[in-house]
Amino acid sequence: MAAQLIVHNGSCLCGAVSFRLEGKPLFSLFCHCTRCQRADGAVFVATMHFSSAAFSWTYNGEDVKPLVEDMGDLTLYRCEKCRSCAATRMGPVDSNDNWAIRGSHLERDEQGKIIDFESVKPTCHIFYDTRIVDIADDLPKWEGFANRSKRLD
Numbered sequence: 001m002a003a004q005l006i007v008h009n010g011s012c013l014c015g016a017v018s019f020r021l022e023g024k025p026l027f028s029l030f031c032h033c034t035r036c037q038r039a040d041g042a043v044f045v046a047t048m049h050f051s052s053a054a055f056s057w058t059y060n061g062e063d064v065k066p067l068v069e070d071m072g073d074l075t076l077y078r079c080e081k082c083r084s085c086a087a088t089r090m091g092p093v094d095s096n097d098n099w100a101i102r103g104s105h106l107e108r109d110e111q112g113k114i115i116d117f118e119s120v121k122p123t124c125h126i127f128y129d130t131r132i133v134d135i136a137d138d139l140p141k142w143e144g145f146a147n148r149s150k151r152l153d
């Protein structure tokens with residue numbers, strides 16, 4: 001019997017723009033970079049990367065379209081209604097690069113917990129050098145990008 005495909009659904013704050021993810025993320029991490037902090041108004045964010053084949057939009061595109069913000073090296077897709085960033089493409093608008101989504105946008109159960117969190121759980125902290133808060137867990141902590149910067153803890 002074939003193993004059941006892992007599927008996660010996610011959406012923006014208001015739910016108008018939604019997406020579906022197939023399989024496990026390519027990687028999943030906590031990002032403490034100043035860009036994520038400023039973009040989300042967050043101390044740090046849980047970011048999960050998926051291949052373009054694993055990602056698809058699932059909302060009714062006639063009701064609301066995502067606003068596309070081309071930032072050169074990445075493209076933000078914000079919901080036209082609530083303006084929250086539903087997903088990020090790790091390249092210019094027309095690229096075929098990975099998608100990055102925030103763990104905070106994934107579908108929750110009745111207790112408010114991310115459904116099947118184990119399959120998308122972050123495995124390290126990156127840009128820990130610009131953290132706002134110290135994190136006391138056992139995950140590796142990198143100064144910048146994982147495996148490409150100094151490991152701090």
Ligand SMILES: [Zn+2]
Binds near residue numbers: 017079082
């Ligand atoms: Zn929205």
Ligand SMILES: [Zn+2]
Binds near residue numbers: 031032033034037127
């Ligand atoms: Zn970041």
